[in-house]
Amino acid sequence: MVLFKSILAFFAVGLTLGSEFPSNETYSQNLLRESMAWMDMFYDADAGYLYDLDSNALVHGTRHSAWYAAGLLARNKHDDVEQALKITRNVISGQFKDPEKQWYGDYQIYPEEPTVGTDHYPAVMYNSWDPNWRGFIGTTFVLMMEEFPDLIPNDDQSLIIESLYNTSVGDSYRVGGVDGDNLYPAYSNPSIMRAFVSGWTGRKIGDANMTLAAETYASEVIELFERDNTLSEFNSGTYAGVSLYALTLWAKYMPEDSVMRQKGASMIKYTWETLSSLYNANIRNVAGPWDRSYGYDMTRYLSILALQIWTIIGKDKSPMNAKPYAMGHKGDFAIGPLVAILAPFHNSLLEKTSVPSTLLQFPGEHNVETTAFSPPFDTYPRNITAYLSANLTLGAETFSEDAIGGPATSANSFNPAVAQWLRPDGTVGWATYHPQVKSLVAIAGQGFLSLTYPDWQGGDKDNVGAFVILIGTNSPTGTRDITGWDGVEGVAVTITGNINMQPTISFNGIYGGAGEVINSFSVFEFWNFTYTVPSGITEAPNMMLQFKVKGE
Template sequence: MDGRYDPVVGLLRGTVLSSSHPVSHPIRESSWYAFGLMMRNGPSDQQRAERILGVILDNQYPAQDGTDHESPWAGSFRRSPDEPLPTEKAVAWKEYDPNWREFIGCEFALTLHVFGSRLPPELRQRLHESIRQAVQGELHNRRLLPSYTNIAIMFGQLLDEDAVYRRDSAMAGIREKWVHDTVAIFRQNQSFMEYNSPTYYGVDLFGLGLWRRYGSTNFMKSSGDDISKRLWLDIATFYSAPMKNLAGPYDRAYGMDMESYVALVGDWIGTVVPRSKAPLPATMTVETPHLADLWFAPTFVFLKATLPDSIGNDFLTLTQPHDLTRRIDSSRSVSARVDRNFLAGGETAHLQRGVDAGSQYHPLAVQWRTSCGQVGTLRISDTPAADVTIEQGQALVSWKDHVTFALHDPCADTLKIDRNSWEAGNMRIQVQTDAVSSSHASDHKDVVIRYERGHFSRLVFTVLR
């Protein structure tokens, strides 16, 4: 990260694919770097960290204690200093990101807990006031629900920080209800609504780590510890060490192969296994998708992964291939196969969830280790609605109107596709379907296969040795 620091601006320089919103000088990611500098505490590290924190604070949108004229972005932060002030009709996640309240606010909170005594009093005061601004802006906005898992957990910590610092009993009451509601959702089925996300499970573990270390109530501390361990157990159950991937389905994912992009779960696992065993890209450049998520790693190293003893070496070896099922809530369930050279996962939701080109939701996720050593993938890329069940090496896919599958084979020029048979190197997929029509389009590594006027497909997978 040191090489990406811009002393003129006082922030890190962005990368081509820094995050979901590429920026010139990413403010959130610079807050992670500042914490890492304070951890390292080398010559001039603290001076640089203080400069970064000051620049970030200067780029917070002010909140006015929840007045009726509060803007939807109040208390959040610019994503980069050159980002223009949002206009009245600004769209969240395009012109601004409301979640920067929680991401940056929680990093400020951690910095205060760990290094507050080393910071100048004026800077400490500004950080506390920034957390208050983030809380006020979020409360006024009323957009957040406890089911928005990763942000809800972090917001619980911010409520706690503000209530304790200002000795505010009313805020403490808001915190109590929020934390209990967030935990209650998990307790229903031992699962979060943002289920099985290679990126956002990493944020969950961050927020829960703050709860267990710095929560001001016994309930926060014990819930943070217990849910962290249960989440790690679920991650380990879905994980194949030989594949270096989590089996799907993915409620939210930015990629299909953790060896091809930086996922925060990969960062976390990388803190407990040798680098060569971590589910991260083997080599990284500024072109690596979500490269900047790697910069969260110093925070994860400090918080430490709380792995249950029963996990053992699950992130180093796959002891036994297995099938599994989980219930997310009353209408959603998942099934998966975890093997040494093959992963498949599916989600059913009573045909109430669809997929489009920009979707992070993957109700079907299939990966296999190809003959050239890389990971091949299959997903649904477009459908009004689909349910997927994994059974005995098969995917049973129910869909409405039409469905499009996207298949990626990193081994060049091995794709052979027709209506009832797909061949991608060492992967053979037999297809049974009631679709009236089918079509496909491909280049040398990727193909999309579309079925129309039907409602069912059965995919039978065979990975050749």
């Protein structure tokens, strides 16, 4: 029965997925239609959940199902509302209800999972349970209540409000540095969502303490942002998109007496001011550095920021493939309905700015300088520099932190020095520094990246390090095997500095090579160029990379 329904859904939406953009459809309506048509194929009406969007043996997924439910209410055709309410009840039934547990008020990763916190399924934050899902699902429920109250019966509204109360209380358990939690105000995307859900719920139920706590927390996020009008979680293709989504909730749904309403719109504008200054419309990418990235080319992995751009300038001009569901990290296409629902309001805030035109046409060669700060991880604000020309972008950030891998302590997602260039066939080449140290002086300028290890201790054997540069594979028409920079397609690179000039070169691929690829949901194969530091040097190790796009 389920298979038969899936086949029917495929035939019902197959033409829609590949159809041309209708002339009477806005960009946001186009995103809603396409993202919903894709998810329709994964919906299990008998269970009232989406199947896992990464195709994990027909198990179901909770967060994506909640996002789909909001899209069903927005579409409101046939039995969409009935199915949306069914999904909502299912998601709430899987909410954790024991207030003694750290994961109280959170939601299941998937309904088939064992009981979190048992011997056979230990409670491991960001694995068996994810505290950020309180924010992702909680904000979705608020959006549904705000946008579609007439479609939600009173009993279901009461159920949602009770769930939001539980998730707000559970989120109050989160204190950065306590019980392994990393939620500080500098963790931008969940912090903005936390403040919103608690502030909205506190007002809804008349809980003055919850409301005050939310406003206080939001003020901490705002104070950190207004230091240089940047998100602490800087320039992430995925999480800048989430932060913009959550800030839109602040600006649209919070009352006038809330600091979130008072600051939300300006924070959106300033965030876009930074993002658009780093955006190269020729390459259709936001230049580095990236605090957290699931890929190295936005035209190949699906980022939530690209969905935002889709609603502003259209899918064909945005960093999207014609088939978004074929891109890496495709599961985030499921948030498309939420972005689409909020787009008319969100985009209205940008109408009198230069953002839309900058996203459409590269304004010319320029430099960008700014800072971002993520206490308590940073010992001082990260200094960010970038250089953009017609076919080349270079970005870097200087940092001194308490762990390798940036505030997220993930060397695989932290990209503090990045180069991208346009290749002859129109595809994007890239190179990124893979973090090896807690402190780095990284500067981007006209055609160069400079990398220095400032904490060098005079050549002690424990401090003999390396500079590791990851380089994307060539296009299908380029050289398959790379033995040096001469084989890297589309760019000429000159290396100078006090390092060993002959790198060790290896390949990391999907099916083999020297090691594994980095991001399992957004697979980019790469060549690893490792430049070692001579053990005898006493001055700080430095590596200078000078880039020139071939043919210019």
